[in-house]
Amino acid sequence: MKLTHFDEKGNARMVDVAEKDVTERRAVARGCIKMSQQAYAAVIEGRVAKGDVLTVATTAGIMAAKKTWELIPMCHLLPLAGLSVDWMLDDIHCIITCICTAKSSGKTGVEMEALTGASVALLTVYDMCKAMDKFMEIGEIHLEEKEGGKSGHVIFREKESHQ
Numbered sequence: 001m002k003l004t005h006f007d008e009k010g011n012a013r014m015v016d017v018a019e020k021d022v023t024e025r026r027a028v029a030r031g032c033i034k035m036s037q038q039a040y041a042a043v044i045e046g047r048v049a050k051g052d053v054l055t056v057a058t059t060a061g062i063m064a065a066k067k068t069w070e071l072i073p074m075c076h077l078l079p080l081a082g083l084s085v086d087w088m089l090d091d092i093h094c095i096i097t098c099i100c101t102a103k104s105s106g107k108t109g110v111e112m113e114a115l116t117g118a119s120v121a122l123l124t125v126y127d128m129c130k131a132m133d134k135f136m137e138i139g140e141i142h143l144e145e146k147e148g149g150k151s152g153h154v155i156f157r158e159k160e161s162h163q
Contacts, residue, residue, distance in 0.1 A: 014074050020107040025148035029114035031141030032097040033122050039133035040094035043125070050128045054087050054096075057128070061085040061100055061121030065113040075112050078104050083113070085121050098122050099144070111143050 004015045035043075043053045050056070062083045069077040082103035089096055100117035102110035122138045129136065144156045 057124040064120030065117030
């Protein structure tokens with residue numbers, strides 16, 4: 001497998017996408033945060049002193065995805081057509097799952113934007129709730145699905161993911 005972020009001399013470089021076709025791109029990333037019952041209830045009931053946790057975290061995730069090219073050294077600046085951050089709640093296990101979807105028409109994918117958005121949204125939840133629970137766990141951040149480009153439509157499958 002050729003490493004595309006290095007030239008023939010081993011120097012770091014940004015991948016040249018000039019010759020690639022413009023296609024519709026979409027990527028979905030997912031991750032979760034597990035917290036205490038007290039912190040979870042405060043988030044759900046809107047009792048966190050710092051404000052509406054999921055609204056603030058949604059905004060943070062969108063802002064971060066838009067700045068991915070500034071955070072990840074070899075990422076391209078992309079004209080993002082759409083970004084969304086959605087949440088799933090697991091009341092039994094006190095887990096909040098974040099799903100970040102990024103869309104663009106371009107020559108390179110939006111996987112890093114979706115992953116960055118989900119990561120920062122979850123970090124924001126942590127930041128807003130850390131006074132109530134210092135031992136929250138953020139995890140399972142992964143690309144769930146991508147569309148567009150040479151590889152087409154790819155869906156994450158648990159059993160195939162690490163083979």
